[in-house]
Amino acid sequence: MKLRPAIFILLFLSASFSLTGQVTVNVGFTAQQLAQMLVGQGISISNVTGTGLQGSGTYLAGKFYGGLNDIGIDSGIVMTSGSALIAQGPNNQGSAGMGVGLPGDPQLTALAGVGTNDACVLEFDFIPQYDTIRFQYVFGSEEYHSFVASYNDIFAFFISGPRPGGGNYNNTNIALIPGTDLPVSIYNINFGHIGDCPGTACINCEYLISNCGNCQNGCASGVSVEYDAYTVVLTAWAVVIPCQTYHLKLAIADAVDASLDSGVFLEAGSFSSPGVTINPVYSTPGGERLAVEGCSYVDLVVSIPFPMSDTMWLVFDSIRGTATNGVDCNFINDSIFIAPGQLSNYLRITPVYDGTVEPTETLIFYYSSSSACTGTTFSSIVVYLADWNPIDIGSDTTVCQGTPLVYDAGENYRFYQWQDGSTNRYFIPNTSAPGTQTISVTVTDIYLCTSSDTLQLLVAPLPGAKLIRHN
Known part of the structure; x- marks a missing residue:
């Protein structure tokens, strides 16, 4: 890890802009407040409880903001195996962690195969409106990269309730590596290690970002989170029966000892049961979830769970935000259709380069939908537009x-x-x-x-x- 020094330098012909985004963690919230921040479209929750959210005067969970440019999630809740405040960084400690003297969790212990400590658990009942539930998250840990083959802190998202087609989910972990049955963990996603640095191995490493500033390999992101490495944004999901009651348990704990912290960032509003889903897909080369003037665009992808025999239209109730439609980007129509037999369509949004340095701007698309469980609900999706910083070294x-x-x-x-x-x-x-x-x-x-x-x-x-x- 490396604490970046301040650099004072004489500028000649310079082109500069301000970096935006710094992960900030706030603590002191109840289990109900934390769970409610996760809830998005098509989900109602009840019977919220929390275990290990605080221990020995230290908060293991909290709310975070400003993470878009660093971890790919703008805001949400963070659950840790130590101190939530440590998670916000910057990454300037070689071995950051805090033991708080809390017990482990039996289900995490069974999953890890070793004893657990300092378990932080948030759980609740929920009723989905449609046939799928999902939410987005990022897992990070101080145990990267040195302990990828030994100390593996553990986390899981356990679901219980009726399975479509018969049977039940019984504390089934849905925090899995995409396309596999492997749980997301340090052991299953890593670069190996060379001393304290990422090594040259690749175990599902396409899902991992190193945050090790003083190492030679894999150092790819900023410093506003403490963990030495963290995953890309992942999606946990399960097929469910609409209008039935389920139970979800979100849990994380230290394994073996309580020395180094791990944490999981869960996106605000992403715990959802979508009918029609609307997702922004950005073309920005670095993978950031924003479209950059003069460089990239974002496709607002509208999808349905199964093809229809007739054309399906989605009409937005309104398009608002700090960006001006048709000025800060190409003009966006207030409706989109999905053709018969198709599952999706998209609106392409291309930000217009205007040469003006501004904060990141937004377009917010508001829409409504109906469900047999709750009737009409109102939702929104946010698209982010950022300034471009073209180089200018002067004239002849x-x-x-x-x-x-x-x-x-x-x-x-x-x-x-x-x-x-x-x-x-x-x-x-x-x-x-x-x-x-x-x-x-x-x-x-x-x-x-x-x-x-x-x-x-x-x-x-x-x-x-x-x-x-x-x-």
Whole structure:
């Protein structure tokens, strides 16, 4: 792990912008308040209880905000095996954790195969409106990367209730690696390790992001969470019977000892039972869940569980937000259809580059739907639009031979590539000989969007000595 030092530097021809987003954790909430933050479309909950939400004056669970640019989830609740406040980072401790003296959980112990400690549990009954439930989450841990083959803190999402087609879910874990029956865990998702650093192995590593700032391998994201690695955004889901009562238990605990913390971030409003689902799918190269001016777009994908024999229309009640439809992006119609026999369609939203530095903007799509359980419900989906930071190293320049000159590509880019292959922020041209040079640079920003700029540098020869005669 690495605490990033402050850097003071003289700017020449700079292009800069402000980084947004810092994970912030607040604590002191009841189990009811935490559970209610998770609830989205098509779900009603009751009988909420919490165990181990607080121990020895330390809160193991809380609400978090500002995580969009770092963990891919803007806000929600965080459950940990130690201190929820440690989760917010920055990642500046080699071994962050807090033992709070709480017992483990029997079901987690059975799943882990070893003893557990400091269990944090949130559980409740729920009634789904439709035939599927799901929610989104990110798991992170301080036990990455050193202990991928030994100490494995454990978490699970246990569901109980009637299965469609007969039988029952009986504390069935739905926190699984996509397309498998393997639980999401440090043992099942890792890079291996070389000392304290990520190694060269790949065990389902496409689902993992390293946050190890002082290591050579796999260091890919920011520092506003403490954990040495965390997963990409994953989805837990189960097929259910509409209008029936189910039980969900969300649980996390330390395994073997209580030294290092792990945590799971659950997205606000994502615990849902959708009929018609609406999901934003972003094309941003770095995987961030926002569309960047001049670089990427977002498809608002509307899906239904099964194909219809007739055309199905969805009409939005309204489109609002801080962005202006038709100004900050292409104009978006207030309706979309799904053709007969199809399962989905999409609206493409492309942000317009306006050269103005602004905070991340939103478009909020409001819509209503009907269910046999609850009648008409009202929902919304948010799309995020971010500024682009194109490179600008200035205009064509003429200088005298031997004039010192430095070009500055600006801060807040991840990568730099000058015409001579150098990869530093600054470029010092050779002005010792007269002639014309082409100066060009390509930069990659925090979203992995690229931009380039080119100029011509004319180095003029020094004037020759002029003999002056005096009478």
